[in-house]
Amino acid sequence: xxxxxxxxxxxxxxxxxxxxxxxxxxxxxxxxxxxxxxxxxxxxx
Amino acid sequence: xxxxxxxxxxxxxxxxxxxxxxxxxxxxxxxxxxxxxxxxxxxxxxxxxxxxxxxxxxxxxxxxxxxxxxxxxxxxxxxxxxxxxxxxxxxxxxxxxxxxxxxxxxxxxxxxxxxxxxxxxxxxxxxxxxxxxxxxxxxxxxxxxxxxxxxxxxxxxxxxxxxxxxxxxxxxxxxxxxxxxxxx
Numbered sequence: 001x002x003x004x005x006x007x008x009x010x011x012x013x014x015x016x017x018x019x020x021x022x023x024x025x026x027x028x029x030x031x032x033x034x035x036x037x038x039x040x041x042x043x044x045x
Numbered sequence: 046x047x048x049x050x051x052x053x054x055x056x057x058x059x060x061x062x063x064x065x066x067x068x069x070x071x072x073x074x075x076x077x078x079x080x081x082x083x084x085x086x087x088x089x090x091x092x093x094x095x096x097x098x099x100x101x102x103x104x105x106x107x108x109x110x111x112x113x114x115x116x117x118x119x120x121x122x123x124x125x126x127x128x129x130x131x132x133x134x135x136x137x138x139x140x141x142x143x144x145x146x147x148x149x150x151x152x153x154x155x156x157x158x159x160x161x162x163x164x165x166x167x168x169x170x171x172x173x174x175x176x177x178x179x180x181x182x183x184x185x186x187x188x189x190x191x192x193x194x195x196x197x198x199x200x201x202x203x204x205x206x207x208x209x210x211x212x213x214x215x216x217x218x219x220x221x222x223x224x225x226x227x228x229x
Contacts, residue, residue, distance in 0.1 A: 001213075002105055003082075003083040003084070003214055004081065004082040004083060004084075004216075005082050005083065005084040005085060005086060005208070005210070006079045006080075006081075006082045006084070006085040006086070007078060007085075007086050007088065007120055008085060008086065008087045008088065009088050009089055010074065010075040010087050010088060010089045010090035010206070010223075011089045012079075017081075017082065020084065020136065022085065024122075024124075027124050028113065028115075028124070028150050028151055028210065028212065029151050033067075040160075
């Protein structure tokens with residue numbers, strides 16, 4: 001699924017929609033980043 | 046001077062109002078909404094006018110995930126050098142836990158879940174536009190838990206914006222308010 005990002009300029013208020021390329025998205029979700037394995041599953045709500 | 050002590054009978058002038066009343070401890074810089082996107086970046090919001098900032102966020106996520114922050118330079122996110130430790134306490138049980146990591150691509154601020162109506166938090170952002178190391182503290186709630194913690198970005202380069210995103214694929218709908226901490 002294609003991911004998007006809204007680029008907002010705080011001065012002009014202009015909003016630009018940018019498609020996130022796979023590399024950028026994967027960088028943020030790389031396996032060595034324990035984003036979802038340190039709490040999901042061991043937490044009882 | 047940010048504080049003036051008025052005496053009995055003294056006339057409040059336009060200058061007093063503009064100087065002492067309009068400029069509170071937190072000065073609104075910018076705010077807005079973002080929807081239909083996994084991430085949003087706000088550029089040109091950190092300047093030399095303030096050293097430290099407060100970011101208030103109210104969002105709904107589309108997945109059980111984490112909300113992370115990166116600092117940006119001219120719209121480009123710095124994607125290395127972050128470390129964080131965020132503790133959580135679940136509302137409906139005595140379960141506590143934490144998420145932590147060092148030298149990674151972004152810093153965790155809060156947890157979100159599509160099944161829970163809102164994720165709301167306040168994040169302090171320390172010295173983003175300076176040539177010192179940057180820092181974060183966060184306090185809020187999302188999913189079915191309270192979260193609180195801190196993080197840092199090991200960079201001495203000035204950053205003029207920030208980027209928030211849901212780590213899992215999918216979109217967030219967010220409203221944000223950014224304030225500068227008045228210094229004088």
